[in-house]
Amino acid sequence: MLKRLGSIWLRYALSLSGGFALLIGVIYMRPYDDSALRTFFIPPAECAAPCWLGVRPGVTRVDEAIRLLEAHDWIDHIERSSAFYDFEWSGRQPDWIDSSFSSHFRASGDTVESIRIRTTVPLGTLFILLGRPQTGLINPPLNQAGLRHTAVYAQNGAEINSLILCPIVRDTLWQSTVEIQYRNVTALYHPYTYNLADWLALRPCR
Secondary structure, three states: OHHHHHHHHHHHHHHHHHHHHHHHHHHHOOOOOOHHHHHHHOOOOOOOOOOEOOEOOOOOEHHHHHHHHHOOOOEEEEEEEOOEEEEEEOOOOOOOEOOOOOOEEEEEOOEEEEEEEEEEEEHHHHHHHHOOOOEEEEOOOOOOOEEEEEEEEHHHOEEEEEEEEOOOOHHHHHHOEEEEEEEOHHHHOOOOEOOHHHHHHOOOOO
16 A cells, blocks of 8 residues: 555656656747846856856955946845845846845855845746756755755856745646845755655655
């Protein structure tokens, strides 16, 4: 009986990851303009990752970061709170930035350490845009509601986090919205090769 239940759950987990593969196939079969999202999530060739709006965590000084960001059309001004520098949006930022939550950069000494941005972009959309993550993990339940899912794209200097609600079903998995953190690549280390089907087969919502 236990083996049968385990087999059922594994097939379910594979159906979730298989559904994602099907989703990718369907989207690539029809016209799809992701240029705006690519501009937002993928650094330009002239700014080595990690990089967002010209600011490079681990490299850019705080005063230079403030100058660059306050000169950008999306940001009205930067508000400091201890080691955190909050973005006060101008109202002209992309509509997938979630301005109801704090987005900011964090400083270590006089240098930017990390950049954190809350978005309304679905996890499935970001996977289509960036492809399969190199590493990541699913953390044990934060509470009875869901799990913290982390996907790491070292080539972009990006860590993608989302809250996946329990019980896990295909829609809640791929529609969970993401928070992106840009950090120095050495700070993005996760020991686990990304394997969503195997993680879900462990029934993390138990």
